[in-house]
Amino acid sequence: MTNSDESVNRGSVSTPSSTTSGALSVDLDDRLLPSNLAAEEMQLALNKEAGETELQTAISRCKELVLENDQCSLERKWLVRHLIELRLRLQECRDALNDPQHPRNLSSGASTRTVRGHHLHLQPLLSTSSHYCDHCTGTIWSVVQAWYQCEDCGYNCHHKCISSIIRECAHVTVTEKGGYECDICPEVGLSGQKYQCAECKSSLSIAAPKGLVCFGRLFFIDALWSEARKCDYSGLYYCSACHWGSSAVIPARVIHNWDFIPQYVCQASLQLLRLSSHLPLINLEKLNPSIFTVVHELKLVRRLRNELNGMRKYLLVCRDAEESHFIWKNVDKPHIIESPNLYSLQDLVDTQSGELPTKLHSLSHIFSEHIKMKCEVCKGRGHICEVCSNEEILFPFDVNASICNVCGVVLHKSCAARRKKCPKCLRLEQRKQDLVDAKDEDDL
Amino acid sequence: MATRKKVLLKVIILGDSGVGKTSLMNQYVNKKFSNQYKATIGADFLTKEVIVDDRIVTLQIWDTAGQERFQSLGVAFYRGADCCVLVFDVTAPNTFKSLDSWRDEFLIQASPREPTDFPFVLLGNKVDLEPRAISTKRAQQWCLSKNNIPYFETSAKEALNVEQAFQSIARNALTQQSQSVDLYNEFPDQIKLTNTTNRNSNGDSCAC
Structure with missing residues (x-):
């Protein structure tokens, strides 16, 4: 060779x-x-x-x-x-x-x-x-x-x-690169590759030449010229030995166009995509934030994942949940609730098929049942809105809850909107002031 | 006419971090003490059955986090409390100074029916340690100014006064509950044939 x-x-x-x-x-x-x-x-x-x-x-x-x-x-x-x-x-x-x-x-x-x-x-x-x-x-x-x-x-x-x-x-490429190629088919062109296969460096041409015969001698030997095949993931051209015409869903096309149509890829890209399909490598919030306004399933998935992430904080510090390995029993892919901004390619495929939203819905149901109904400790760690003093226990991950950025107190969204300033922050300031005053008096 | 129903009393322990809230509870419930400090996360409770005035009651003792960083977890468990235990470290004056804010915060979050009469108990912990920063007299004065709340000096390490303190806590909690029992009754319009319960406490909650 x-x-x-x-x-x-x-x-x-x-x-x-x-x-x-x-x-x-x-x-x-x-x-x-x-x-x-x-x-x-x-x-x-x-x-x-x-x-x-x-x-x-x-x-x-x-x-x-x-x-x-x-x-x-x-x-x-x-x-x-x-x-x-x-x-x-x-x-x-x-x-x-x-x-x-x-x-x-x-x-x-x-x-x-x-x-x-x-x-x-x-x-x-x-x-x-x-x-x-x-x-x-x-x-x-x-x-x-x-x-x-x-x-x-x-x-x-x-x-x-x-x-x-x-x-x-x-496996080495995935772990060292730590992310996908996020431009759609970043071509450099055959001339940019010096008409060589991007992997094995064998010569490529657009169409196999028939061979040039001059004075009875064959200058270009057909068998050594390989047809150039484009890999849609890397945007590079490969010979037929390195590109077998397999196809795969391309991450960049999904991220930017929500396009799940499989494209032709070379063997190296195929192995890479196959290996990393379950790894949370895509930060959608950073790469294409506007996609959430267009794709409703994604918006739903994002909301559910943020909610689950909020519930996870409760479950992590719950004695009962820890003893019974509650989280691990119910979650097969930890990144789903641990890092709600990261998606694996498979997550996006499942979102499109509607599988992921259904799964997250049932997970959210299981989690909230533990926190709000079954577990005495988790229930106790909820909040009670101090503006309306309603008996209903409010959790930071609830849809109608609003969290103060400064003191972390949780109020109803509607109650917080009625108040100009967070009541707990006001109280804390007042107390600080009182302490200063008392100290001044002592000094006098 | 003591009810034969099982009585559950909810007790909340509050105070700055490191004053010994968890140690006091552990000493009382498990009869154990450890010198190692481990910050409590959020809140957790232990239960213990005790006999108060010939009645079996279950104490549900909520141990809380004194550290500010764990307070983002909510305090819904303050609701329905029957007694609140305030703890300070007799060797650390700052922990005594913040008692007022713990008390105020509790009253706001728990919003009991009668804030002035709600049973608090004050514990001055770590009396086995020297030097003392808060004298017994100073603590008692504070208690007097707050509607005469009971004061105990304890040591979770030496198991000093812990049993007595919690016995008093249980008793205070029980009185609180029996007073409010008719307020929370399932049938508010029932006619009492005996006049053992006093209904005059209902007067304050009149809407006019």
Whole structure:
């Protein structure tokens, strides 16, 4: 694969800089491992049975390399990741020594490999499901071919492809980037990509050339030109090996246009979107606040989530709720009530389908039943509006409640509107004044 | 004609943070004391059955947070209280000074029918500690100015006077409740054949 890349680059691109990049594609590609590490990592990845001393030397070597590299450089980032990986493996090695039941002792040898952040596990032969290699796109004949799957992102590949994996593990990308691409299809254009696939750097064209024959020699070889496929999420063009024509809902389109129509995406984006669909990464309030006025379901969801967040504060300090794990029993996705401004892509999909509002309604019913009816302590922690002195217990999360910004007292909205100033604030000021007066008298 | 119905008395303990409200309650209910300080969040209650004047009553003792930052949680539990216990630390003068504001705040939030007659009990806690900052006399004077409320000097650590104080609290709460029992009766127009209960307390709530 690399050989063919090089030959294509040499043959087709005329600028001198890209010629070198073709020749040294491994070294200059910013997403690739530093060359000095590549050898070592492969060695370690292949030599799973490395003992404690070997790992120790690898760790100290890695530390040296970290110090040699510049701060914030890509090399350093990879080296630090590698260091963490080595330390984890050392720990695993030590655990295995003490525990005969440890999986490391039970499985037969090199079953886990770590490459580019992927944690690849050797899959059993004879599995009936059919898979395709994410690297070479070939079918994995699981009966005869050894193959691996990443336990984090689901990347599949042949044993023979392990050493040339290009794609970073989507799990690593998600955790490090911490957010979605929020512009709709941010294209740079094929020329901006130097007519190369954004992932594997193989050459692209808009339409495959038929091949140019000159004096009986074929200059452009059809097979080396790949059709350019656009990924709607990243806005970049990919070759057919990196873009399989799968489709997915695009976060940016949902955020800005409330558009849930699946678009074509490359494999890397697909894995990333699949992996992060349940993570609360979208701050809708910040990205597109006006969407709440247009989409009524979202407005409802926001109101319910704020209400639940208010109830959560009561449940967190309730002795009974804590003992019975009340919150955890009823909430499957903690971010729903913990951070009411953050949405996962799945939340938005469920909002559109009406599933989420229904779920939140029933949750709100369960919570308020505990606070307002069942639990004596929570009920006691409610407020009584001191303006109208109605016996009804008022909670800060109620729709008709208004909370004073200064002293935190809770009144009916209508009662608060009738008063110019919060009665408790007035009282507190009065008391402060009285104290000062009393002190003055003492001084006199 | 004491009712055989179970009597529940609601007692609220108030005072600045760190005066020993939780410790007093724990000493009284669980007979335990810990030197470690742990701020109470919001409010919580413990219950204890006691015998007052040959009647079994259940005390529902609400322990509250003295710290301001926990007061955003509401104080709806003040409503329907039968007795309010004010606690200060005899070695810390500031905790004595804020008694007035605790009392006022309670009366506003609880809004009892007769604020002047509502039973309060004052506890000066930590008498085992030196040096004293508030003398017995000064505390008693304050009590006298507030319609003669009972005063006890206690130590939650040494279990000193705690039992006696709460016994008095229970008794005061019971009188409060029996006085108001006819006010909150389910049948306000019933005719009493015996004249044991005094209905003149109803006079104040007349609309004119």
